Amino acid sequence: MKKLILALLAASTILVSCKKDSDKKPDDSAGSSRxxxxxxxxxxxxxxxxxxxxxxxxxxxxxxxxxxxxxxIVYAKSVTAAIIAISGGGGVAGQKVKLVIKRGGTQVGTAMEAVAGPSGGFSQAAPVIVF
Incomplete structure (x- = not known):
């Protein structure tokens, strides 16, 4: 009987001390902002x-x-990722466009810069934002 009580006590201690990481709620930092x-x-x-x-x-x-x-944009909880691409045409070679992405008010990565080629156009996609 004593061994059974010790075994149950040990098992309950293990179960109580182990908690899934998914139980943790994300904080409201810029990295979790939608x-x-x-x-x-x-x-x-x-x-x-x-x-x-x-x-x-x-x-x-x-x-x-x-x-x-x-x-x-405030993304719905069902959206798992977001992306943006900028395209231009009819400009002058060497003209530039700069894209800054902010999440929760904080800049994500480095700014993306696109430069028009000899034809006066460009097309550039930013990295994907994963929620």
């Missing part, structure tokens, strides 16, 4: 298109009519 802000600046004079993941997880192509351009 609010993403895209900021496009530069001297590109041609036409610009931003293709990005929408708040619900679809994709959309928006014409950027003037620089600077900013878009803030």
């Amino acid at each position: 609010t993403v802000q895209y900021e496009v600046t530069g001297n590109f004079t041609g036409s610009l298109i931003a293709s990005y993941t929408t708040a619900a997880g679809g994709t959309v192509n928006d014409e950027i009519t003037a620089l600077p351009w900013t878009k803030e």
Whole structure:
């Protein structure tokens, strides 16, 4: 009987002390925020298109009519990742566009810079943001 009580006590101690990592709730730091802000600046004079993941997880192509351009999106919990790509045409070789991505108000990685090639165009995608 004494051995049974010791075995149950040992087993309950092990079960209580082991907790799954998934039980932990994420904090509200920038890394867990679902609010993403895209900021496009530069001297590109041609036409610009931003293709990005929408708040619900679809994709959309928006014409950027003037620089600077900013878009803030609060992503739904069902969205697991987001991406943005900037394309331009009809500009002058050497003109630039800079994309800064912020998550929860904090910049994610380094800014992306795209430079128009000899044809006056470019297309560049930013790294994926995973939620």
